Amino acid sequence: MEIGVSTFVETTPDVNTGKVISHAQRIREVVEEIVLADQVGLDVFGVGEHHRIDYAASSPAVILAAAASRTEKIRLTSAVTVLSSADPVRVFQDFATVDAISNGRAEIMAGRGSFIESFPLFGYELNDYDELFEEKLELLLKIVAAEKVTWKGGHRPAIQNLGVYPRPVQDPLPVWIGSGGNSESVVRAGVLGLPLVLAIIGGRPLQFAALVKLYKRAAAHAGHDLSKLTVASHSHGFISEDKETAADKFFPSTHYVMNKLGRERGWGPYTRSSFDDARSLEGALYVGDPETVAEKIIYLRKYVGITRFMLHVPVGTMPHEDVMGAIELLGKEVAPIVREEVAKWEREDR
DSSP states (O other): OEEEEEEOOBOOOOTTTOOOOOHHHHHHHHHHHHHHHHHTTOSEEEEOOOOSTTBOOSOHHHHHHHHHTTOSSOEEEESOEEGGGSOHHHHHHHHHHHHHHHTSOEEEEEEOOSOOTHHHHTTOOGGGHHHHHHHHHHHHHHHHHOSEEEEOOSSSOOEEEEEOOSOOSSSSOOEEEEESSOHHHHHHHHHHTOOEEEEOOSSOGGGGHHHHHHHHHHHHHTTOOGGGOOEEEEEEEEEOSSHHHHHHHHHHHHHHHHHHHHHHHTOOOOOHHHHHHHTSTTSSOEEESHHHHHHHHHHHHHHHOOSEEEEEOOSSOOOHHHHHHHHHHIIIIIHHHHHHHHHHHHHHHO
16 A cells, blocks of 8 residues: 655645745745655655646656656655646657656656646647647556657647667656546556556545456456556645544635635535544545544545545645645654555455
């Protein structure tokens, strides 16, 4: 069971002061958060790509490269790379470079993206949303599989027997498929035999068990070894020494962001009661003291089948010291509880 952190490097206004942290400062803070995550024994850290004013990470690979030289064991991944509006050649080169700096710890998490700002920015049409992802994923996987590539598609110039360099330390460089719960993307990951990441950020996590089963059925039908496939979750959360402190610290920025996105997307209002409901054992918020959060991760492993858990923290802008405190508790207190319980199951199954 792998446990880690993901972030979108957000720069929303501080809910108490109204001040907005600079992109530069927030990026530097995230590098420090990755270094701490490595020091406390977490397995993975993911940085998500966005192209708007309230997110600072338009180039996750550069941030991960900065952290790669200061870390030793933690795996470094995008969360996600918006592959539809990116050049797969460049994506591969960037993450192969991170792989070199980290000596084999880089991963790519490819997704279509739930935000659309990158499409007009890089000259793509939203009408081609699905086709772009399918085509670019095909090219990326060809590059991962072989040094020299021959490929032709409809949205990028063809490649005729050209080499793509540098080659990564890992062979192959891991490529994950990120999904918000779309059955088509889950089946695609299964058919390709690629690891799957589910964004479990609302509703009831148990609802995702059916998608995990669908993923495994598709993989088995395509002839893949199910024992080698990994399913991860990316879930909002925060950890403090006691439950109510955790909730009171995490709610204000989460409330701000969820209602801001809600106005953009036509969602209903996000309230403290909906927040508190999601903190329950069956809910999608991993907020509380270490024992509470560990119990929820174990529940997710047992009933949904997740084998990698990524705590998304913060949501919105929170004090850097609070985020660092949550990461430390995740590594030092939560992860050992979860790993011990999973190891116990495995011993009993033998």
